[in-house]
Amino acid sequence: MSGLVLKLGPRERVLINGAVIENGDRRSRMSIVTPNANVLRLRDAIHPEEAKTPVRRLCYTAQLILTGDTEILEARQQLLPRIEELSHILVDSDSRRLLAQATDALLGDQFYQCLKALRALIPREDRLLAASQR
Numbered sequence: 001m002s003g004l005v006l007k008l009g010p011r012e013r014v015l016i017n018g019a020v021i022e023n024g025d026r027r028s029r030m031s032i033v034t035p036n037a038n039v040l041r042l043r044d045a046i047h048p049e050e051a052k053t054p055v056r057r058l059c060y061t062a063q064l065i066l067t068g069d070t071e072i073l074e075a076r077q078q079l080l081p082r083i084e085e086l087s088h089i090l091v092d093s094d095s096r097r098l099l100a101q102a103t104d105a106l107l108g109d110q111f112y113q114c115l116k117a118l119r120a121l122i123p124r125e126d127r128l129l130a131a132s133q134r
Helices: 054-067 073-089 093-107 111-119 122-132
Strands: 004-006 013-016 021-024 028-032 039-041
Touching: 004 054, 039 054, 039 111, 039 122, 054 073, 054 093, 054 111, 054 122, 073 093, 093 111
Parallel strands: none
Antiparallel strands: 004 028, 013 021, 013 039
16 A cells, blocks of 8 residues: 555644644554645644745745645646746755756645655755845
């Protein structure tokens, strides 16, 4: 059996297809076998007030798809040009690879994978913003 395997800590919450599910008092593993289920660990969620940088805004928009709070077509139309803009700023090969993965995932309706690739850019963005404020 394949699919997404979630390893949840005690009392950890996860959003699956719009339903918040809370783990019990012990660590557990959960297999999501439904293809293309929308899954978001709530500990990884970006809150609206935290979406103040370009990468975090992209992550937040991708997250809205997973939570069912935006239409896929609308979010895709917002995300694709912004990812393209970032590819002109983050020009190192690793960032370009992550942006390409995000784009491919977005076009393939793999929204969790898109969010995962974009989240990997947050540490780079943080370093660049910190360096520019010195």
